[in-house]
Amino acid sequence: MASASIKEFGKAWWSEVYNRIIGAVVFLDEASAECLHWDGGLFNLLSGGAVSVKSLSPFEFSRKEHKKAVFITQTTSTQLRTIHEIIRNSDFAHCILISTISLDVVLLEINEGKDVSDVITAGRGPAEATKQLEAMLIEWIGKKQCAAEIVHIPIFTITPTNVVFLTPPFTKVYPTYDGKLIPDSTSLDLFTLTSQERSEVRRLASGLNGLMDSMNLKEDVFYMGAYSSLVAGVLQNSPVCLARRKNCSNPASLILVDRTLDLCAITSHNVESVLDKVMAVLPRFPGHANDVAVDMSALCEANVISHPEDMQLSPGCLYHADEACIQTLDYMINKSQKEVMFDLYNKLSKLDVQKSPGPKTLLKVTPQSVEKIISASKGNYDVIVKHLGILQQAIGVVQTLKSPKRAQFDLLTSLEIQVLQNLAASRDSTSVLHQISQLIKSRKDRNLPLENLLAMIVHVYSLIGTEVSFSKSHEDSLMETLSVAIFEDHRSLFEESGKMVTPEECDEIAKNIMARLKDVAQMRKILVKYNSVLKPCETGVGHEYKGVIHQLVDDMVDTERPELVDLRYKNEGIKDLLRSGLNILTSKKARTTKHPLDNPTVIIFVIGGITAEESKRLHRSVITSGVDNTVIFGSTRFVTPAEAMRDVLAL
Structure with missing residues (x-):
């Protein structure tokens, strides 16, 4: 099909x-x-x-x-x-x-x-x-x-927009090897993994193979990262995939990337995308990884004591299959907060019972002006039933923007920018860990959750990579601070598992976190060109973060076609060797390496999560470059800073 x-x-x-x-x-x-x-x-x-x-x-x-x-x-x-x-x-x-x-x-x-x-x-x-x-x-x-x-x-796929797909069955797939972030051996193959990990690699490859089969694609596989090389290996060599490639006719490029090469984008609180903000503030829709639970009591006559624990009222959600809602969801990913608010206001004013001022006369749409229309519909079930989707989306956005967590995120964002400029300006780490230790100690006064501060620490270690090294005394002091904080906040930190911990166990957890952070900093060591994500701003003032995947996409769509040195190509193996061996004898010119844009369709799949913000920026790079190729972005799921931190630190 x-x-x-x-x-x-x-x-x-x-x-x-x-x-x-x-x-x-x-x-x-x-x-x-x-x-x-x-x-x-x-x-x-x-x-x-x-x-x-x-x-x-x-x-x-x-x-x-x-x-x-x-x-x-x-x-x-x-x-x-x-x-x-x-x-x-x-x-x-x-x-x-x-x-x-x-x-x-x-x-x-x-x-x-x-x-x-x-x-x-x-x-x-x-x-x-x-x-x-x-x-x-x-x-x-x-x-x-x-x-x-x-x-x-x-x-196994869901499509939040026409160019982004996610894979709910593979939500938990993450580039680890027997629980570690860095594999023990350099000669990595399926049999160095545990049987559970082996089956995850095969399952993910089988899904991607099914996708290629249905779309009649015959792909060249490229990869960045050790885990991606395993998935690429299965796609290249399994009999089912080999048989499919014989029968499929449309050429495509599949690029697999390990999320662990760059954890900055997904641990940053500095996002414009409204969807990322909503995902980070509201609880997940029960059993789902990519939609949220919206408290619907604003529309109903029911008295809800505490959402989402109070189950007398089903939660709402963001995705609805009608055209207006699909468009709003797309805006929540790809447009600014201002545009999303105007879009919601426009759609809601069509069902407004008390006729609010038209969007033309409003200079600014505030959460309050959207909320006013929502409350005008309260208890009016004829209106609610007809427009349930857009009402749920609007309530979700309003709840997010009015949440006390928004102020926390704004504070975390400004701290993050400060850290980035400190590191970039001096390439000196003296004060950064000390600053973070102080933040952890004063987190209660500033109303900052420990899990978001942990996400920030992962962000910092991924940002510096191997360019800056922290002093042992600062790392030891951070470890002690973490141990105390984990003991104090273990109820909220391990809420899901309900784990109780002793001070000694907290020491052990803090020690493991520091070890994993050091691994995070080593992740880009295997890369040649994309080993740094701190780049001087184009304005010439200060530095900015530019992610590994973003750098890869920019190079890929560059008309000059720079060599993509960090992107490995899973060639056809022995046949290629023989061919190039003979070529050396018969021709002066070496074989040119394959380029992903040689094929009309390119699928970039990130193993381990992506944010709406990142998918928007990557898509924008492709559009502004003017290339004709169809470029699609896929990942295992949409992820928030706290979720990304838990994946990395195995909490």
């Missing part, structure tokens, strides 16, 4: 799902539910003929009269056990397992410890996996008259 864009890729495969659900109880795992949300949500399944929709949980089952079940899942071994439980407690006669992961990968996982390489090499992996999974389902259903179907449908 060929689709021209990533948005169409998602739509086309969801329609394959909708064809199979008539009369069925549908069970979805969290990642598939998040993908469904961005395709239009629950009503797509219900209006498409599903009799009921449930989460994939061992505590779920179905009523006796329901005989058909559809499971939409990543097909992990845990999920297969869950499916077994659900079938055992229900009375199905027909089960369809929709695996969102390629079946050759599933085969490797369900036969962990057995050698199935011959089957895979012969290209029989998917057929063999189908046979094994069908047999399992039939055994679990346990009836004479029953049917089981296995089908692979690559549902």
Whole structure:
């Protein structure tokens, strides 16, 4: 099935799902539910003929009269056990397992410890996996008259805009090696990883392969970073990918980049993008990584005590499948706060009950002026139902801009700028860590959360790389300060896990954090040209941060075509060597290296998260360069400074 864009890729495969659900109880795992949300949500399944929709949980089952079940899942071994439980407690006669992961990968996982390489090499992996999974389902259903179907449908993308896609099933994929940020050995391959990490690499590669297949793309793979080289290796060498490249005809470039090479962009509080601000202030929509929970009490008559714990009122969210809301979400990523506020005001004034002043007469749209229209709709359920999407978006933005966290972020932003100028001006680190230690000690007076200060420390270590080294006494003093702060704030810091810690354990945590920070500073050591992200401003005054990916994109679209020395090309291996070996004998000119823009479509995929702000800036670089190529940006998820910090420090 060929689709021209990533948005169409998602739509086309969801329609394959909708064809199979008539009369069925549908069970979805969290990642598939998040993908469904961005395709239009629950009503797509219900209006498409599903009799009921449930989460994939061992505590779920179905009523006796329901005989058909559809499971939409990543097909992990845990999920297969869950499916077994659900079938055992229900009375199905027909089960369809929709695996969102390629079946050759599933085969490797369900036969962990057995050698199935011959089957895979012969290209029989998917057929063999189908046979094994069908047999399992039939055994679990346990009836004479029953049917089981296995089908692979690559549902793993969501598209916040036409040029950005994210991958909910791979939210947790991060460039680490047995929990470390830097691999132990230089000769890295799949078998130096733990089996869990190995399966994550294969799953991510299988998703990207499914995407290429549907878009009929035959790609050249480029990569930056050790983890990306592993994913590139699977894409280059696995039999399923090799078979696909024989059949696909549209040339493309796929560039894989490790997030860990540059953590500054995602740990910075200095962002213009409204979506980043909203994501950083509001809690996540339950079970989702890329949407937020909006407190809807502003519209309702219900008395809500504490959102989001008070469950009598469902939260709202930002993404809605109607055109007006899709446009507003795009503005929240790509336009200024002022433009977003005018857009919301314009759309809301169409449904205004009390006729507020028209946007023409307003010089400035404030959160208060938007809020006024919202409260005019309170309890007016006819208006609310018709315009629910835009109301949720508006409430989310207003709640963000009025949140006390905004003032914290403004303070963190000014501190960040100060640190950047200090480091850039003197290339001297004497005061920076001392400043940060003082900030941590006085955080309660300034109302600064520890997790945001930790994000700032990651930002600083990633910013300096190997250009500045901190003195041991300052690092030791920071470590002590951290240990005390972690003990004092462990309740909020480890809220999710509910972990209780002793002072000794806090010493250990602080020590591990410092070790990881030193690794963060070493990340760009493997790069030749992009090893620094501190650049003199074009105005000639001061310095600014210019990210690794941004530098790469600028060089890539540069008409002079500078050599992209840090971008490795996964060539075809031995054939290439032989070819170039013979070339040396027969021609004077060495082979020119491949350039990503040699192909009309370029996909840049960042493993480990991206921000809306970053995707906007990268897209802008491409547009202003005037190149004709279609450049698409993908990542595992949208990420906030606090989330990025937790990924890096493994908190």
